[in-house]
Amino acid sequence: MRALVVGPGAEGRFAEVPEPAPGPGQALVEVRHASVNFSDLRHIGRLPEGTVLGYDAAGVVLRAAEDGTGPREGARVAAFGAGAWAERAAFDTGSMAVVPEGVDLVRAAALPMAGLTALRSLRAAGPGPGSRVLVTGASGAVGRLAVQLAGRAGAHVIASVSRPERAARLAAGLGAPERAARPAAGLAAPADIVVGLDGVEPVDVAIETVGGPALVAAWALLKPGGNLQSVGWACGQPAVFPPNSTFSLGPARSLNSFGDVTAPADDLAHLLALVAAGELSVDIGLNSSWEDLEDVKAAQLGGSLTGKIVLTVGRTL
Template sequence: MRAAVVRTFGGPEVVEIADVPVPEPGVRQVRIKVAAGALNPVDAASRAGFFGGAGKTIGLGWDVAGTVDAVGAPAAWNAGDAVVALVPGVAEPLGAHAEYVVVDAGAVAAAPASVDAVHAGTLPLNGLTALQALELLDLAPGAKLLVTGAAGAVGGFAVQLAAHRGIEVVGHARAGDEALVRSLGAARFTADGVERGAVDAVLDAAVLGVPALEWVRDGGAFVAVRDGVLPETERGVRGENVWVRADGAQLAELVRLVDAGVLTLRVAEAYALEEAAKAHARLAEGGARGRLVLVP
């Protein structure tokens, strides 16, 4: 089968399409015939060597939408089931950007019925990151939350999920994104920030760090969505990183919210798997509103 991999670290040009064996599911695993999967900044980080692995073949891709192809018993899935899943961590040698991928059965959820596979393939990583970040913040309805990067993938999901929970959301993004951020459910918008201590919590999807920490009230909460990027907290502010984890039950809840119209899945452009290097180059340009998606 074909898979997008890197064997040396660098820019988009190091991404190659390799012929590799079809993986076999083990106990409580399923093999998914991949229909689509989003390209995310974490894939660019893997490609650049941020996670290490020099001298190894590194597979790319964390998001998958597709169809169950084979099951390692016991697993509560059947061949032909349309599903989505998170392929967590840096994969050696295979990730989700391949024709087939094997995942633990507990990472899988039935695919949304209301969207196609290209859109469904944008949900797992960013949706779970936003949901798990909100769990860490643990805000009650009526609390004030500022989301940085509110026009992006994680930030956009966070705005929608928080607003659905009755949280008052301030969306922080570029001025040109105000209409988009408000359409996602933000009660307020800012391109410049807010006064010191003006909100109960910040979900820092844009990785602003210290400046965003200033906006949290004394005793509030701050969650950063990039591993290891967390400013030193002060004034009793609780600070945490969200370490995204595969969770089929949480993913199923996100799917339910997609089908209920609560969550919006945004696709900027789809590329054939053979165009993976081109898609990486587009990601490096920045500015896409919606995910780039690879289609085997």
């Protein structure tokens, strides 16, 4: 079967690879769509040559798990696991969820890594109703979902983006004006969409996806007792904290790394249910054939595209 793999010189290329052999508790999935995460292409050089790329997929179960767990044969599923950019892939049944009727597989494929990161980082930070939540890189895949999920939790959301045009796109996607915006249907609290962090008042929680100077600035905005979840480093720049900037009076502030995407089936099903109910929207910036890998790579790493890139691997339902 065909797959996109790490080639010589850490470049992605097509190759013929062996058919996957599902192990215990795994199902065989015909991949229809696979989405591109920033790290998939940016850090390709860290993977051994021949590694099948990708983590996010949506498709149809060709063979259910022999132990009887997970979705049945023929079910439409979203899945999270290594080796997703292939015509067929074996996924743990604990990493799959059935795609509800009314949710197309393109949007389902865009959800796993970004959705799990947004949901679980917010859960770890624990914002309650009325708390102030800052989301940096809010026009990105993780950020946009975090804005919506924090709003559903009753938080007041400050959605920070880098450029005015990104603010406009985010506002349009959420069905709201740019400032003091009412988010999309299903979100319970106002959200301010701002460019940069100047003038932002202190916050209880920060979901930080940009890294570098943005991480330092977000840390400075935390109230005593506040929590910052560092979930990305899109800018690629170092974060330089001024002397004594980690000291503050009162309850301790905390900065946590985030990377827990283990056993995602239940959370993935929850996110898909929200999409089906119209309470969570997934922004697709580009839906392209996987044959167009070089164009996809340029779009992903060029910094001008917002929204998820989804690769069409085969025929669609």
